[in-house]
Amino acid sequence: MNARSNRKASVSLTAKELSKKTWSDFEAVLGTNGGARGCWCMHWRLSIEEWTKGKGEGNKQAMKRLAQRKTPPGVVVYDGDDTPVAWCSLGPRSSFPRLERSPLLASVDDEPVCAIACVYVQKEHRDSGLLPAILEAVCDYAASAGYEIAEGYPVEPRDGKRAGADTAMTGIASAFLKAGFSEVARPRGDRPIMRRKVK
Template sequence: MTVEELSKKTWNDFETVLGANGGARGCWCMHWRLSIAEWTEGKGEGNKKAMSRLAQRKPVPGVIVYDDGAPVAWCSLGPRSAFPRLERSPLLSSVDDEPVCALACVFVHKKHRGSGLLPGILEAVCAYAASEGYSTAEGYPVEPPEGKRAGSDTAMTGIASAFLKAGFSEVARPRKDRPIMRRQLT
């Protein structure tokens, strides 16, 4: 798997991964970047335009993950401070003062969900984060009950079992179904 930064050049691949709805409910991966009022007001086209503006800046707001050249996933990443709503979240509050690369969203294209690609996607994203100078990656996956699948609007942060397979360890569990996981990068 390979990754490419979100840019004008890769925008069509981003749209392919997120689909016509922009991920779950018109999000366009702005959920953690805006207040709930701002996110709701921009739902759909407004959020899409906001992400398009971010895609033209440095640092990039995330990466597209490719499997054999085909776009299969999107990962929104950066320092926790790039995600104000994550910073304010009582559920996912900062564990400590260690600077981390927050993997705020790991959205897999619908035709690839449940295919076992997520650990490889996380590996590729971690390699990218390490190349950008991060020493620690932090994720906020869900852990659905045994035998159940998470919906795309709750699984947008990833699935805990895939994070474990990709070398992450649990560092906190603020709720039964919501671990905070980290991986040291080389």
């Protein structure tokens, strides 16, 4: 781990709800492509047909509408007060219809969980050891929002291979472990389902 990683891993991050006020920071994190392939973090919220049709600007506007609702679709994570470093899409599993329909990531039980559906780190902050601290900030937010359990669906890259942006959008298993999550199911070799009590 380099000096930059050591510094970043010890930083205390904060999470703020996505809203009109934080929208520009959300855009800064996701970049001009809206994350991977014009997603704008609508992957788990739409059918594949809806997502493909809205790819790019349509998906962006769909997320912008969600950001104006009382219940936020996720949080922007900051290093300090004003440096956005990541985005996390979260909420009840029922907020993510495509996740609910997924045969791979089916519900483990009937526990009400805060589903961490996507964790997207701004490009310039990747490889800096931030992901566990991002998850800590997200769990702090989940607790403040009244959730008792956070649930993640990370990937566990095999054979030392690096996960690309498309496959790593749900996070990396080792970072979840460092943030205090435990595996509760493994529907496929590279896809654990992990939980952490936040209250």
